[in-house]
Each structure stands twice: as C-alpha cells, then as structure tokens.
Amino acid sequence: MEAVAASLEELCSSLSREPDFDAPELQAFDTADLLILTTAAARIRSSAPGSVAIIGDRHGALTLGAAGVLGASGLRTYQDPVLAERALARNADSLGLSDSYANTTLGPELLSGAETVILQLPRGLEALEEIAWKIARFADPGVRIFAGGRVKHMTLAQNEILSRYFGDVSAGLGWRKSRVIQAGDPRPTLASSEPPFPxxxxxxxxxxxxxxxxxxxxxxxxxxxxxxxxxxxxxxxxxxxxxxxxxxxxxxxxxxxxxxxxxxxxxxxxxxxxxxxxxxxxxxxxxxxxxxxxxxxxxxxxxxxxxxxxxxxxxxxxxxxxxxxxxxxxxxxxxxxxxxxxxxxxxxxxxxxxxxxxxxxxxxxxxxxxxxxxxxxxxxxxxxxxxxxxxxxxxxxxxxxxxxx
Known part of the structure; x- marks a missing residue:
C-alpha cells in the first residue's frame, strides 16, 4: 500500500487547482484521494476498459491517479462543479492523459456496465443518496464502490444511506485521517423504485x-x-x-x-x-x-x-x-x-x-x-x-x- 500511495502522491503533487479558486492553504488533492485509490488499486488494475466510473473527483487526483499509476483506461468521470471539470482537463493535458477518460452526466452514461465506482464522498447526505440510488440502478450487479473522505467530515449517516441501497457495506481502517467505505450487492427492489430525485x-x-x-x-x-x-x-x-x-x-x-x-x-x-x-x-x-x-x-x-x-x-x-x-x-x-x-x-x-x-x-x-x-x-x-x-x-x-x- 505504501509504495502505491507514494507513486500516487508523487503524481497528485503535480496537480494544480487552476482554474478553480486557489490559495496557499488549499491543495488539489488530499489523503482521502490516495486512500481511495490504494484501497481499490487491485480492482482497478484488473478492470476491463470502460468498467471504472469516478464520481466527485475535485481536480483530477482520482481520474489521473487511476489512469497514470494504476493503468485504467476508458474511465468515465462525473464532476458536479464545472471548475472541477476544467481543472481535470488541464491536469490531464499536462500529464498526457487526456485520452484516458471522458466526462459524462450522472446517470446511465456514467454507470451502465460499471463494475467499480470510486467516489469522493459528497458534503451532503442528499447528494450521496442520489449517487447511491443511481449506482444501484444503473451499474453492473457485481459493482463495488470505494467511497472515501476525511474522517472529520464522515458520519454514520453515510453508512446508513449506502445500506439502504446495498446489502454489503463496510468501513475500513483510518489512514492519515481518512477512511474508505466499501459497498456492493445492490438491493434490486430499491434500485428499481422511483428515483428519489429531483x-x-x-x-x-x-x-x-x-x-x-x-x-x-x-x-x-x-x-x-x-x-x-x-x-x-x-x-x-x-x-x-x-x-x-x-x-x-x-x-x-x-x-x-x-x-x-x-x-x-x-x-x-x-x-x-x-x-x-x-x-x-x-x-x-x-x-x-x-x-x-x-x-x-x-x-x-x-x-x-x-x-x-x-x-x-x-x-x-x-x-x-x-x-x-x-x-x-x-x-x-x-x-x-x-x-x-x-x-x-x-x-x-x-x-x-x-x-x-x-x-x-x-x-x-x-x-x-x-x-x-x-x-x-x-x-x-x-x-x-x-x-x-x-x-x-x-x-x-x-x-x-x-x-x-
């Protein structure tokens, strides 16, 4: 894990927040990005092209780490803020990885056939619920989710929301003040229900x-x-x-x-x-x-x-x-x-x-x-x-x- 994390940290340290708002105390990645990727590394490395979906990548750490260090291709990425999309595009261009991914909408375009989903946990519980429902509804039945964040921003309510839509939910050990929740086994009844959003x-x-x-x-x-x-x-x-x-x-x-x-x-x-x-x-x-x-x-x-x-x-x-x-x-x-x-x-x-x-x-x-x-x-x-x-x-x-x- 440490060797993979070191390679990922080296790549992520080269990333810029531009054109997103920047300040000396802000970074383009954090240890949650590193932990998500290292936890999912074996699965990502063995994934078929186009079978990995990424949600919530802020400036490119997840997408470019998966492509540049773990060798994934055909990545599909959804980012809610337009500045996150632009920062990813700039960073991908600087690393020569622009062809490794495509931005899509949050729906079947992103998730159809996805066997692995890597996710930076959103700030709000309702955003997480919409994401969870869509993964359960559109992704491959064998999908595995790796959802991470900084421990200080994580709550048991996040586990509870994931448990509504997935039968297998577990939290990993903390590492450098970050943690990853894994989820799988979509609940078919809830996944086929009416969308909870809008x-x-x-x-x-x-x-x-x-x-x-x-x-x-x-x-x-x-x-x-x-x-x-x-x-x-x-x-x-x-x-x-x-x-x-x-x-x-x-x-x-x-x-x-x-x-x-x-x-x-x-x-x-x-x-x-x-x-x-x-x-x-x-x-x-x-x-x-x-x-x-x-x-x-x-x-x-x-x-x-x-x-x-x-x-x-x-x-x-x-x-x-x-x-x-x-x-x-x-x-x-x-x-x-x-x-x-x-x-x-x-x-x-x-x-x-x-x-x-x-x-x-x-x-x-x-x-x-x-x-x-x-x-x-x-x-x-x-x-x-x-x-x-x-x-x-x-x-x-x-x-x-x-x-x-």
Whole structure:
C-alpha cells in the first residue's frame, strides 16, 4: 500500500487547482484521494476498459491517479462543479492523459456496465443518496464502490444511506485521517423504485414549487439568507408585477428606487433557482439569466422555472462565475455567495464573485448580496463596485446593495 500511495502522491503533487479558486492553504488533492485509490488499486488494475466510473473527483487526483499509476483506461468521470471539470482537463493535458477518460452526466452514461465506482464522498447526505440510488440502478450487479473522505467530515449517516441501497457495506481502517467505505450487492427492489430525485418543496413565501437534485445548495428549502434577500426585493417589487417598483438608486432602505426597473438581471450562483424565478415573475419584461457552476443546480433551476411557467424567459448557464454574460450587461445582480470551497470555509470564494460582478455591472447597476455578517464584505464592495447601503440585517445575515460607480 505504501509504495502505491507514494507513486500516487508523487503524481497528485503535480496537480494544480487552476482554474478553480486557489490559495496557499488549499491543495488539489488530499489523503482521502490516495486512500481511495490504494484501497481499490487491485480492482482497478484488473478492470476491463470502460468498467471504472469516478464520481466527485475535485481536480483530477482520482481520474489521473487511476489512469497514470494504476493503468485504467476508458474511465468515465462525473464532476458536479464545472471548475472541477476544467481543472481535470488541464491536469490531464499536462500529464498526457487526456485520452484516458471522458466526462459524462450522472446517470446511465456514467454507470451502465460499471463494475467499480470510486467516489469522493459528497458534503451532503442528499447528494450521496442520489449517487447511491443511481449506482444501484444503473451499474453492473457485481459493482463495488470505494467511497472515501476525511474522517472529520464522515458520519454514520453515510453508512446508513449506502445500506439502504446495498446489502454489503463496510468501513475500513483510518489512514492519515481518512477512511474508505466499501459497498456492493445492490438491493434490486430499491434500485428499481422511483428515483428519489429531483425532490420538490414549497414555501409559504413563494408562489411556485422548488425542485432540487441531491447536490443542490439548500435543497428544496428556501435558505435563510436567500429569504432575507428576497424580502428586500419584495419590498421593491411588491404589488405591481406589470409595472414593478424600481430598485437601486442612492436612497437608503427599502424605499430606494432607481430611474427604471432592471432590464437585465443575473442570479449568480442560482442554486435551485428561487431568486431567478422570483425576478422573472416580478419583472415580466426583463431578461433574466441564472448561472451556477453546479450541474445539479442548473438542472434544478430548469425544473423550478418550468413549474413556475417562466422557462421560456429564463436563460440558464452552467458557468464559472459571471462568465456567461458580457461586460457592463447587468442592471441587477443577485448574489448569495458560497463561503466554502469543498469542505473548507474560505471567504475568498465570495471575493472572486464580487470582482466578477464589478466587470458585468453597468454604471449605476446594482449588486444585491446577502452573506454571513461576520465575513465583512462591505469594504471590498465599496472598493471594487461603489457606494453601499444596508438593506437588512438579522442575527446571522446582512443584505447589502452596492451601486456600480
């Protein structure tokens, strides 16, 4: 094991996070990647081409380790974040391994005939449940799963979810603060049942249902930060969806109004699509774009928009930040930024998105943003965008509006 781990660690140490968010304290791999691959090494080495599927590879360690050290070919890989796909592609190109894998969607394209699945455990239990159901439904009946993570992020609930869909589930010994769960023997009754995702939810403050696939931030619920942000918009748009009240301007509080209603709106990091769909309903003449780097999020937003009757008026992109729209395009950007990258809390992710907003806002356009109050984004907003006013604040969250100078 140690010799394989050393070879894998040498390869993984050459990997870059680019173009994903990077910082000195962040790495392109961790010991969970090494442990998953070393635990599954014998099975991967003896696998037929095209029989290994990889889920949750963050920057290429699993895919390129399986190909470059363990000799696997015809790998099929699913990565929810678009930046993970791009980092894998860059790293594969630098190692001459671009032909060793193909990115696919999370379904039969990925899993049909798969005899081995290697998985970085997702952060959320619902994401794990969707993955487990799809493996049980589409993979080879003899499939073996090697699912790993850092011990501090693992719970017994993960074993319980896997046990719903597989008759054989066992946890291995810890190694360098990581652990691997193995699973096999798909339960045929559950695997042939109705898919558990997407799920649907309703909220008393929304006039439409909310769809969510497993990895979608917030699931079917309206998270507290988005709820607070949405209330500031309701104060601007309430009561007249044909001629909506204006947003922006230089006044303070919810009475603030601009000269005209926004015509170009971007929901940046759209999640399940609540803010984008709310904007499309309230501003029937506006062009509304929803963007998220998560595959699960854009699929959820599409279903939420369809159920709300605004699918034809909503443009949805899986994209890095605001790259889907041009410079000085937006009258209004709505942002509830993530405060983590993977399992690591890091305010730099929000900083990156704020700087992107500065590029795409027109002069006089507005960024309306909600965030955990302790993160203190206001100085950056004032520096890179312009004058800032506070619209709402509670014990946890703050909503600020920044006008592009």
């Amino acid at each position: 799920k649907w939810g309703n909220d008393r403050e929304l006039s439409f249902g909310v769809a969510a696939f497993g990895a979608t931030f917030g699931g079917t619920k309206l998270d507290h930060g988005s709820r607070l942000l949405l209330r500031t918009l309701d104060a601007d748009w309430a009561g007249d969806h044909t001629h909506p009240a204006k947003v922006g301007g230089t006044q303070t509080g919810h009475a603030a109004r601009a000269a005209a209603a926004p015509e170009h709106v971007l929901d940046l990091g759209c999640g399940s699509g609540v803010l984008a769909v709310s904007a499309a309903l309230a501003l029937p003449t506006a062009t509304v774009v929803a963007s998220d780097q998560s595959d699960a999020a854009v699929r959820s937003t599409a279903l939420t928009a369809e159920a709300a009757g605004v699918a034809s008026r909503l443009v949805i992109h899986r994209a890095d930040g605001a790259e889907a729209v041009s410079d000085a395009w937006a009258d209004l950007v709505l942002l509830n930024p993530p405060f983590h990258t993977g399992a690591t809390v890091h305010a730099g992710v929000g900083h990156r998105l704020i700087r992107d907003c500065a590029r795409i806002l027109r002069p006089g356009g507005e960024l309306r943003m909600v965030f955990n109050s302790h993160l203190g984004y206001r100085p950056l907003l004032e520096h890179v965008i312009g004058p800032v006013r506070q619209l709402a604040r509670d014990a946890t969250f703050t909503v600020l509006a920044a006008t592009r100078r």
